Amino acid sequence: MLALKAINKSYGKRLILKQLSLTVNDGEVLAIVGPSGAGKTTLLRCISGLEPIDSGEIDLNGQPFDPYRNQNQDSVIGVVFQDFQLFPNLNVLENITLAPILVLKQPAATAKAKARQLLSRLALADKERLYPYQLSGGQKQRVALARALAMRPQVLCYDEPTSALDPNLRQEVAKMILSLKADGMTQIVVTHDLAFAREIADAVKHVTAL
């Protein structure tokens, strides 16, 4: 379970998140919905440790947890970025196995075998040797998802997973999220699409610009 309690976050003098609290239960999907500029990406950056919070508390399984300073090798939060941020110099398989090998110290053969399982599950089995520039948007997103999953995160976050894709892929993304939920994955999905949020989420958290 991940819980945020009374989080405040400013950029300079501008308050972006004010006394924000939320809870995601294990195995559930929380959607965070709000208009552009509401601070959704900022919130994900705080949860994933890319930005420090100014005040408030983040709890993981009931224990205080500081994603910004966490030096632990265990991956707690996984992120699928809005623009995916695959590594262009590495092929699909290398994108996925890089961190498991370097960080989790998995033997290369183990990391590859696990990556291939993820790829076939995400219908990318024949793409492992391709480079990111050779993939479609939807394929890139699934590689980004596989790369995050390979680190076995406790919570997986998505920033606007439908925004960079063709509208007709929206259903595919929803299916993907629900299929991971069926496996017990805890997920946080940021979106400005309320209908999409209702379709996938157990709970919806609304945020507005201050």
Next chain:
Amino acid sequence: MNGIVAQWQYASQIMPSLLLGLKTTLSLFVLTLIGAIPLGIVVGLGRASRFKVVRQILGVYVWIMRGTPLLLQLIFVFYGLPIVHIVFQRYNAALFAFIINYAAYFAEIFRGGLQSIDPGQYESAKVLRLTYWQTVRKIILPQVMKIVLPSIGNEVINLVKDLSLVYVIGLGDLLRAGNVATARDVTLLPLVLVGIGYLLLTAILTFGQRKVEKHYSYYK
């Protein structure tokens, strides 16, 4: 017929001195690159760093090196510095001047390359819990190398030609060897041979540059 034979004989007579000059040019070329590329990477990292003082000091260095003629720098090091009791031998003076000059150009190229990497690359690496150096080694530097290769290659080719400036401090390089022979024997042939020598060198380097760029063309 006789004329051509005589020309050949003359060419083979002066060839040893031309090759000696070529040797000086080539050894300066290799040693300048060995010094200037690593120095350029370090200065480039410093120029892109978040420490303002470091950025500014290196900025002044780059400004001076790129804002004054290389010929002036060469003369300054060999004829100027002895006045303040810093004495270099001819060869070392040339090497020193070329390394600090070319490092400044390389540094600007590397800085541009580093700054053109999407900050999101560092962030996705960070979320995957890679360390800073793992990120630099596996993700950032390979991308920077690909970006800077064409510019670095062009500078390397310029270097071969720029090295003829060592003429001014009396170093016996390829150009001087040809010029001495031309002045002594009143014939154009030595200078033509020198020109062919430079053309061959730059052609080989251009070929090498293409090969290396091709090596990096497996992704976009």
